[in-house]
Amino acid sequence: MPQDTPGFTTHDHAACIRSALSTADAVCAARSVNLTPVRRRVLEILLESHAAMGAYDVLARLDAEGLGSKPPVAYRALTFLVEQGFVHRIESLNAFIACMHPGVAHDPAFMICRSCGAVEEAQVEAALGETATQSGFVVEQTVVEAEGLCPHCQPEAGL
Amino acid sequence: MPQDTPGFTTHDHAACIRSALSTADAVCAARSVNLTPVRRRVLEILLESHAAMGAYDVLARLDAEGLGSKPPVAYRALTFLVEQGFVHRIESLNAFIACMHPGVAHDPAFMICRSCGAVEEAQVEAALGETATQSGFVVEQTVVEAEGLCPHCQPEAGL
DNA sequence: GCAACTCTTGTTATGTTATAACATCCGAGT
DNA sequence: ACTCGGATGTTATAACATAACAAGAGTTGC
Numbered sequence: 001m002p003q004d005t006p007g008f009t010t011h012d013h014a015a016c017i018r019s020a021l022s023t024a025d026a027v028c029a030a031r032s033v034n035l036t037p038v039r040r041r042v043l044e045i046l047l048e049s050h051a052a053m054g055a056y057d058v059l060a061r062l063d064a065e066g067l068g069s070k071p072p073v074a075y076r077a078l079t080f081l082v083e084q085g086f087v088h089r090i091e092s093l094n095a096f097i098a099c100m101h102p103g104v105a106h107d108p109a110f111m112i113c114r115s116c117g118a119v120e121e122a123q124v125e126a127a128l129g130e131t132a133t134q135s136g137f138v139v140e141q142t143v144v145e146a147e148g149l150c151p152h153c154q155p156e157a158g159l
Numbered sequence: 160m161p162q163d164t165p166g167f168t169t170h171d172h173a174a175c176i177r178s179a180l181s182t183a184d185a186v187c188a189a190r191s192v193n194l195t196p197v198r199r200r201v202l203e204i205l206l207e208s209h210a211a212m213g214a215y216d217v218l219a220r221l222d223a224e225g226l227g228s229k230p231p232v233a234y235r236a237l238t239f240l241v242e243q244g245f246v247h248r249i250e251s252l253n254a255f256i257a258c259m260h261p262g263v264a265h266d267p268a269f270m271i272c273r274s275c276g277a278v279e280e281a282q283v284e285a286a287l288g289e290t291a292t293q294s295g296f297v298v299e300q301t302v303v304e305a306e307g308l309c310p311h312c313q314p315e316a317g318l
Numbered sequence: 319g320c321a322a323c324t325c326t327t328g329t330t331a332t333g334t335t336a337t338a339a340c341a342t343c344c345g346a347g348t
Numbered sequence: 349a350c351t352c353g354g355a356t357g358t359t360a361t362a363a364c365a366t367a368a369c370a371a372g373a374g375t376t377g378c
Contacts, residue, residue: 008294036355055335070358075336091250092302094335094364109287111296122290128268128305131281135167136310137270138318143251145302146287151295159297195326214364229329234365253335253364 008113008120008150017047020102024086027103033084038067042077043086043098052095052112052119090119092145097121109144115153167272167279167309176206179261183245186262192243197226201236202245202257211254211271211278249278251304256280268303274312 024043028035035043045061046053059074068074078096081087086102089095090110099108100121109124124144132139149157183202187194194202204220205212218233227233237255240246245261248254249269258267259280268283283303291298308316 008296034354038356068356070356071336072338072358073356076356091304109290111287111291111294111298113296114299120294120296122287122294124287124290127286127303128270128281128283131268131283132270132305132307135270135279135281136313137167137272137279137305138308138313139270139305140273140307141305143302143304143306144286145250146291146296146298146300147302148291148299149297154295154297193325197327227328230365231329231367232327235327 008118008152013050017044020047020086020098023102024084027084027086031084033080038062038073039077039080041065041067042074043081046081046087046096046098050098051117052090052093052097054093054095058096088121090145091143092147093119107142107144109146111146111148111150113150113153114147115149115157118150118152120150167270167277167311172209176203179206179245179257182261183243186243186245190243192239197221197232198236198239200224200226201233202240205240205246205255205257209257210276211249211252211256213252213254217255247280249304250302251306252278266301266303268305270305270307270309272309272312273306274308274316277309277311279309 021040021044024035024040041062042058045058055071055074055078058078059068059071062074063069078087078089082089082096085105086099087096088099088108088110090097090112093112097110097119107124107126109122109127111120111122113119124142126139127142127144128139149159180199180203183194183199200221201217204217214230214233214237217237218228218230221233222228237246237248241248241255244264245258246255247258247267247269249256249271252271256269256278266283266285268281268286270279270281272278283301285298286301286303287298308318
């Protein structure tokens with residue numbers, strides 16, 4: 001049953017959450033790292049909202065549920081999830097979002113609607129690859145974020 | 160006389176500062192906007208350092224020179240310079256850097272050395288162009304930042 | 319001249335994002 | 349029981365950023 005809007009399109013949100021969580025469980029088991037209650041709940045919160053959330057928004061949810069009330073609690077969980085690749089940090093929003101392709105190595109890229117705030121994760125092939133090679137720079141990580149208007153908001157903006 | 164290291168290469172720094180400042184003067188005149196003393200000095204500070212600087216680093220310089228001591232002074236000047244395209248904001252560093260190609264419309268991209276902090280501005284052709292088109296997203300601005308190791312720091316890191 | 323306006327700067331106060339440092343807890347292994 | 353590593357709890361503060369209002373300087377129109 002499709003029911004919510006992830007990026008710009010509709011999808012079966014409940015199934016997507018279940019799937020992402022079980023992938024996370026499996027990956028953590030395989031890596032011998034611990035998806036503790038707080039960490040798992042933070043991932044779940046991000047999956048549920050299916051939007052970019054600030055660390056303090058996540059923290060507010062944790063606090064409401066008695067899982068922690070101080071900033072380091074949220075930041076530590078988010079740091080763990082980012083390290084494991086289950087969550088991405090959106091630099092231009094100072095926010096976090098659940099990954100759409102957990103367990104698979106990828107360079108994430110994002111399209112961020114400046115009107116409604118929706119964020120869609122995209123794939124991008126080695127941005128800067130050639131330029132970097134030319135200048136002798138070794139790329140380890142990339143941040144690719146586009147701001148603009150999602151299909152839904154274009155009419156309202158007169159496009 | 161080459162004397163400093165801008166991105167990863169040597170160049171005539173004094174000439175580069177002069178040139179950028181006179182371009183900024185000309186562009187501001189053409190656009191009928193005001194390159195006031197504070198704004199001009201902030202640009203100059205960023206050009207001199209030729210590195211990414213935090214707003215509060217810039218502010219400290221302004222303060223030392225009696226040009227302003229409160230955060231809004233620095234942020235306002237930086238905002239102006241970014242709007243006019245003389246300065247870029249580096250999202251992943253929460254920092255600012257003087258543009259290497261002022262007065263020319265371009266989508267900036269950056270290579271950021273995680274070891275020495277050097278930042279080189281690169282050109283990139285419409286990252287995400289195709290992906291965005293496919294999903295109906297209209298891109299207005301892009302953030303492209305690569306973290307890695309500059310040529311100088313690779314040996315020290317064992318590469 | 320001077321009133322009205324715009325642009326810029328000065329200042330106060332506060333909001334938002336993030337981390338250092340240290341204390342405590344708990345389970346695994348011995 | 350001991351201790352060691354990983355995780356969490358807590359205090360305090362650092363770092364980044366902006367809202368809101370006051371005040372000056374220059375210019376335009378009268």
